[in-house]
Amino acid sequence: MDTKIDNIKTLLDKEFIKNQIARQVSLEIGKNIPLKEKLSTILEILESSYGLKHTMLLFPNQDHTKMIVFASHGFADSSIGVEVPYGQGIVGMVAKKRKKIRLSGMRYYQQYAHTASHKSGSVLSKTSDEYNNTENPLPGLPNVEAQLAFPLIANDELIAVLSIESADKNYFSLDDEHFLHSLTQQMALSIQNALIINSLEDKVKERTREIEMKNTELEKLNATKDRFFSIIGHDLKSPISSLKVATDLIQHYYRRGEIEKLSEVGLKINTSVNNVNQLLDNLVNWAMCQRDMLKCEPKNIDLKEIINRVENIYRESITAKEIRIDNQLPENCFIFADMNMTMTVIRNVMSNAIKFSNTNGSISISSNFTDSDIEIIIADQGVGISAEKMEVIFDLKDKKSTLGTNREKGTGLGMILIKDFMELNNGTVILESKPDFGTTVTLCFKSETI
Amino acid sequence: MISSELLGAFQGIFPGVITTVSKENIPNLSYISQVHYIDNEHLAISWQFFNKTYKNIQDNPNFSVVVTSPTTFSMWKIDMNFIESLTEGDLFDEIEMALEAIASMYKAEDIFKLQAIMIGKIVSIEQQFDGYEN
Amino acid sequence: MIVPEYYINLIKKRDTFGYLACLNNNQFCNVCRSSGIYVIDQEFLKTIYMPSLSPDLLKNLQINPQMTVTILSNYTFECYQFKGKYCSHENISDEDERFKDKYLQGMVSVIGELGFNLDKVLTGKYSKLVAVTLIMRVEEIYEQTPKRGTGNKINLLNHVI
Numbered sequence: 001m002d003t004k005i006d007n008i009k010t011l012l013d014k015e016f017i018k019n020q021i022a023r024q025v026s027l028e029i030g031k032n033i034p035l036k037e038k039l040s041t042i043l044e045i046l047e048s049s050y051g052l053k054h055t056m057l058l059f060p061n062q063d064h065t066k067m068i069v070f071a072s073h074g075f076a077d078s079s080i081g082v083e084v085p086y087g088q089g090i091v092g093m094v095a096k097k098r099k100k101i102r103l104s105g106m107r108y109y110q111q112y113a114h115t116a117s118h119k120s121g122s123v124l125s126k127t128s129d130e131y132n133n134t135e136n137p138l139p140g141l142p143n144v145e146a147q148l149a150f151p152l153i154a155n156d157e158l159i160a161v162l163s164i165e166s167a168d169k170n171y172f173s174l175d176d177e178h179f180l181h182s183l184t185q186q187m188a189l190s191i192q193n194a195l196i197i198n199s200l201e202d203k204v205k206e207r208t209r210e211i212e213m214k215n216t217e218l219e220k221l222n223a224t225k226d227r228f229f230s231i232i233g234h235d236l237k238s239p240i241s242s243l244k245v246a247t248d249l250i251q252h253y254y255r256r257g258e259i260e261k262l263s264e265v266g267l268k269i270n271t272s273v274n275n276v277n278q279l280l281d282n283l284v285n286w287a288m289c290q291r292d293m294l295k296c297e298p299k300n301i302d303l304k305e306i307i308n309r310v311e312n313i314y315r316e317s318i319t320a321k322e323i324r325i326d327n328q329l330p331e332n333c334f335i336f337a338d339m340n341m342t343m344t345v346i347r348n349v350m351s352n353a354i355k356f357s358n359t360n361g362s363i364s365i366s367s368n369f370t371d372s373d374i375e376i377i378i379a380d381q382g383v384g385i386s387a388e389k390m391e392v393i394f395d396l397k398d399k400k401s402t403l404g405t406n407r408e409k410g411t412g413l414g415m416i417l418i419k420d421f422m423e424l425n426n427g428t429v430i431l432e433s434k435p436d437f438g439t440t441v442t443l444c445f446k447s448e449t450i
Numbered sequence: 451m452i453s454s455e456l457l458g459a460f461q462g463i464f465p466g467v468i469t470t471v472s473k474e475n476i477p478n479l480s481y482i483s484q485v486h487y488i489d490n491e492h493l494a495i496s497w498q499f500f501n502k503t504y505k506n507i508q509d510n511p512n513f514s515v516v517v518t519s520p521t522t523f524s525m526w527k528i529d530m531n532f533i534e535s536l537t538e539g540d541l542f543d544e545i546e547m548a549l550e551a552i553a554s555m556y557k558a559e560d561i562f563k564l565q566a567i568m569i570g571k572i573v574s575i576e577q578q579f580d581g582y583e584n
Numbered sequence: 585m586i587v588p589e590y591y592i593n594l595i596k597k598r599d600t601f602g603y604l605a606c607l608n609n610n611q612f613c614n615v616c617r618s619s620g621i622y623v624i625d626q627e628f629l630k631t632i633y634m635p636s637l638s639p640d641l642l643k644n645l646q647i648n649p650q651m652t653v654t655i656l657s658n659y660t661f662e663c664y665q666f667k668g669k670y671c672s673h674e675n676i677s678d679e680d681e682r683f684k685d686k687y688l689q690g691m692v693s694v695i696g697e698l699g700f701n702l703d704k705v706l707t708g709k710y711s712k713l714v715a716v717t718l719i720m721r722v723e724e725i726y727e728q729t730p731k732r733g734t735g736n737k738i739n740l741l742n743h744v745i
Contacts, residue, residue, distance in 0.1 A: 520700050
C-alpha cells in the first residue's frame with residue numbers, strides 16, 4: 001500500500017514539475033526582451049527543472065534548405081551559426097520531414113554502420129568523431145548516445161527544431177517525449193510571433209536607412225543642380241559680358257582710328273573666348289561624368305605633344321603675363337590614358353597655373369619614371385592655395401571659385417574634373433601648395449603598354 | 451502490462467533476439483536492433499535484413515522476442531502472433547525517418563534502408579530475469 | 585560437422601554473446617541467453633544455460649532435440665547461427681563454473697565499454713543462478729551478420745574467412 005502511495009506521489013510530483021515548466025516557458029516568451037535571450041533562458045529552464053543538459057534550437061534559413069543553430073545550452077562549442085542541411089542527420093531529417101525523432105544507442109548505430117559496410121577492425125573504442133563526416137561535422141555532442149528532436153510548427157510553417165541530446169545511459173522515455181512535444185508546440189506559435197515582430201522592426205530600420213540614403217543622394221543632386229545654376233548664372237555670364245565690352249571697345253577704337261589698341265582688345269577677346277571655351281568644356285564634361293556617360297578609352301599617347309598643344313591654346317595669356325614655361329619633359333614621353341580626358345586634365349592644370357601665377361612668374365613641367373607609372377609635375381610660383389581651400393578643393397558643395405591674379409574667373413569644376421578623370425584612367429593627382437609660394441600638381445599616369 | 455523498464459529494453463542498446471519456427475520445425479534465432487512499442491497489445495519490429503525469419507513467419511505466425519534492459523539486465527521473453535507487415539503508414543514513416551537520419555550521418559544509406567515493419571500481437575510476456583537488487 | 589577454427593576462436597572471445605533456442609509444444613520457441621559457449625571435440629558446442637531463465641527449455645529439448653545457438657560479436661557485429669541436435673546435459677562442473685565466471689567478467693567489461701555498469705548484478709545475482717551445461721552436435725552454420733545477402737549457409741568446402 002505504501003509503495004502504491006509513493007508511486008502516486010512520484011507521478012504527481014512529476015506532473016507538478018511539468019506544469020511549472022510550462023508556466024515558466026510561457027512567462028519567458030511573453031517578456032519584452034530579445035528573442036535570443038528568451039530562448040537561452042528557456043533552454044536553461046529545461047536543464048534546471050527537467051534535467052535536460054544538452055539542448056539546441058535551430059531556425060531555418062530563408063529558402064528552407066538549411067537549419068542554423070540559433071541558441072544552445074550545455075555544449076563545449078556553442079555552434080551558434082553552424083548550418084545543418086535539410087535531410088542531414090537527425091536535426092536535418094526532422095526539418096525535412098517535419099516529424100519528431102527519438103533515438104538511443106547511437107554508438108550502436110555507428111558500429112553497425114561501420115561493420116555492415118565491410119570495414120575491418122575492432123571498433124568499440126573509437127569515438128564518434130571518427131565516424132562523423134569530418135568535412136562538415138554536425139553540431140552536438142561528440143559522444144551522443146540518445147537524442148530527441150522536435151519540429152516546432154505554427155500555421156503550417158516550420159519555425160524551429162529543438163534538439164535534445166544525452167551522452168549517458170539516461171535515454172529518453174515515452175513520457176519525456178510526450179511532454180516535450182506539447183511544450184514545443186506551445187513554443188512554436190510564440191516564437192513565430194516574436195520573429196514576425198523582429199522582422200517588422202528590421203524592415204522599419206531598413207526603410208529608414210533607405211530613406212536616409214535617398215536623402216543624402218538628393219542633397220548631392222541638389223548641390224549639383226545649385227552649382228549648375230550658379231555656374232550658368234555667374235561664371236559664364238562674366239566672360240560673355242567681357243566679350244560685349246570688347247566688341248564695344250572695338251567699335252570705339254575703330255571710330256577714333258586708334259588701330260594699335262585693337263590688338264589689345266583682340267587679346268582680351270581671345271582670353272575671354274578661351275575662358276568660355278574651357279568653362280563650357282568643363283561643364284559638359286562634368287555633366288556627362290555625373291551621368292556616367294563618359295567612356296574611358298585609354299591608348300598610348302605622347303604627353304609632351306599634349307603639353308605643347310595646351311601651351312599653344314594659352315599662348316596669348318602666357319605672353320600677356322610674361323610667364324616663362326620650363327618644359328623638361330623628355331622626348332617620347334608616352335602614357336597609357338584616354339586622349340580627351342588627358343587634354344582636359346592638362347588644360348585645367350595649366351590654366352590654373354597660368355591664372356594663379358604672377359606677372360613674370362614661371363611654370364615648370366618635369367617628370368619621374370617608375371616601373372609602371374609616369375609622374376608629371378607641374379609647378380607654379382604663384383599665389384598658392386590657403387589651407388582652408390585645400391580642404392575642400394575636390395568638393396563640389398558650397399564651392400566658390402577664386403579669382404586669378406588678373407581677376408580671371410573659374411567655375412571651381414576644374415579640380416573636380418582633374419580628380420575624376422585621373423581616377424578613371426587609373427591614375428592619381430596630388431596637390432601641394434603654400435600661400436605666396438605657389439602650387440605643385442603631381443599627376444601620376446600609367447606608362448605606355450608594350 | 452509494459453513497464454518503463456521493459457520499454458527501456460526495447461531500445462536495443464543490448465540487441466535482442468527473435469525466434470521463429472520453420473515448416474520443418476527447426477527453430478531460427480536472429481538478432482534484432484529495436485522493438486517499437488505501439489500499444490499494450492502490439493509491438494513492431496523493424497526489418498532490414500532477415501529473410502529466413504520472414505519466410506518462417508509466412509509458414510508459422512508464432513514468434514518470440516527476448517530483450518534485455520541496459521540498466522538492470524532484466525530480461526523478458528515476449529511471445530507474439532504475426533499480424534501484418536507494413537511498408538507505409540505513420541509508424542513506418544517514423545522508423546524510416548529515424549533510420550534515414552542515421553544513414554545520412556554515416557553515409558550508409560543502403561545499410562539502413564527499412565524494408566518493412568512487422569506488427570505482432572502480444573500473446574504473453576514472461577520476465578526471465580529480474581535484475582533489480584532487493 | 586567439423587566446426588572450423590575461425591568459429592571456435594570467435595565463440596571463445598569475451599565480446600561474443602549467445603542465445604540458445606528450441607521448439608516448445610505450442611509452436612513457439614523456448615529461448616534464453618547463454619552464459620558461456622565453447623566448442624568441444626571439434627563437432628560439439630557446450631553451452632552454459634541457466635534453467636531459471638527458461639525452465640521448459642531442457643524438458644522440450646528432450647522431446648525435440650532440434651537446437652539452435654546464435655552468437656553475436658559485440659565488437660564486429662559478426663553473427664552466426666549454429667543448428668544441430670541436442671545430445672546431453674549435466675550439472676555444471678567446477679571447471680565450467682570457473683569458465684562461466686570468467687565469461688561473465690568478460691561481459692561486464694564489454695558492457696562497461698558501452699557505458700553501462702552491470703558488474704553488481706552480473707557477478708552477483710545473475711552469477712548465482714543455478715547453471716547446467718548442454719551439449720549440441722553442430723550440423724549447420726549460417727551467417728547472420730547484418731549486411732546485404734546475409735543468411736547463407738556456410739559451405740565448409742568453400743569456407744574462406
